[in-house]
Amino acid sequence: MKAEMKKVSFEKPIVSESSEQLIVNMTSSLGIPRNFLPTGDQIDWGLRGIYRTLSKTLPKNEVDDLVVKMTIASSVGLFDGAIVYMWNKVIKTLRSRVKAFGSSMIKNVLQNEKNIDKTLDDITDAKLIDLAYQLNIISEDGRMFLQQCREIRNEASIAHPNNMKIDEEEMINFISRCCKYGLANAKSGHGVELKEVIDVLEKENISNKSIQALAEKIKSSFELQQEFFIKILYKKYINPRVNSYIRRNSMALMKNLQSVITSSLESDLITMHREVVVKGDDSNHSQKMSQKFFEELGMLNSLDDYEKISIPKFQE
Known part of the structure; x- marks a missing residue:
């Protein structure tokens, strides 16, 4: 099925004051400095960029709990968490679109794989992106930008502690590319069993x-x-x-x-x-x-x- 390209009309909620108060309360109760998290201006700017991207690019049928969690994470300055949620959404969507092509076609591409369902469940993100490209689900540009996003996600992920910091502009750019190339830019052409x-x-x-x-x-x-x-x-x-x-x-x-x-x-x-x-x-x-x-x-x-x-x- 072709992705429904009707966009959702997102209106940026007024959360700046409430988000700031929540952050202050939490950091104070833990006895840590407020500047451990992005400033209120950074959070506000990040939310503006996210809602503009979602309104402009995200198909209505792609809005789910991962998208909601992404926006909530960004609203309290957890930009690294936001990109993880968005990346998980992209991988979930690509895996679903690949499966829609049917086992015979996927076997032809993967050749020696026998248990296709298990293979798709266990396949690495990098290989899944390449497979989506081979099946013409994403474009050549899509493959390049999504592989770049994958590397950023791996380097800045909250699951892998490091010194890399994601600011609001990097978060907006990451989410924009995920929406454009992984969620909204599905190419025409469908599998025939x-x-x-x-x-x-x-x-x-x-x-x-x-x-x-x-x-x-x-x-x-x-x-x-x-x-x-x-x-x-x-x-x-x-x-x-x-x-x-x-x-x-x-x-x-x-x-x-x-x-x-x-x-x-x-x-x-x-x-x-x-x-x-x-x-x-x-x-x-x-x-x-x-x-x-x-x-x-x-x-x-x-x-x-x-x-x-x-x-x-x-x-x-």
Whole structure:
């Protein structure tokens, strides 16, 4: 589902006096100086920046308890706590969006991982950001800025005592980037489960309308997934053990997806074809079916010259 981009109308609450009194009371009762925490002006400025960012950038459906805790932490000068809450919100959201793409696509990206749910629960923040980028959930800029935020969070986190201090401007910048690149900047394109594609291919009397609808859904996805399914269609088509109607459906879907074949993907398909040729044993006619695949798509000219000699189309 596309993130709802309707923004929340945040109005900055009048908390300066109450926050200051709370801070004074707490520091006095503990016998520590008030200047251990940011000044009232710093807190006020930080809140103004936060509420401006939330009003401008944060989608309505992303407001939750972590966002509330972030604003409350900032209202009493706990800027390091505020960035931890905001970072946890970003990671929670990215993990949810990644899971929405389905296990088959994630397995393709992560390759050797078997238990995808466990992997996503245990994955590091850095790897989760990279995975979200690979799935086209966040942009290249998003990956760069979120990785920077991750490093700041790790260095300034209240969970790891250190001498680094986060001031109000750094907090505002951190929260702004989290909202813009991690919560509001989800790119279009959604996952298509492998099962959905296989179900269409295995229907003997599937309609052209259904195939076209699936093709459009794949087209609206992202490049990595388009490549994934096109390679599956190639393997289905050249497999002599599949039923003829599955091969027919695979080619019908393939023709509807031909417009998304990039030069890089075409090169990958040619490499896959060469691997079939190198195996040499064509008793099952997989080589001929592979040639037929390229012929059906009008891509025979992409094959090597030495191979074209054996194809009737190129014989004079």
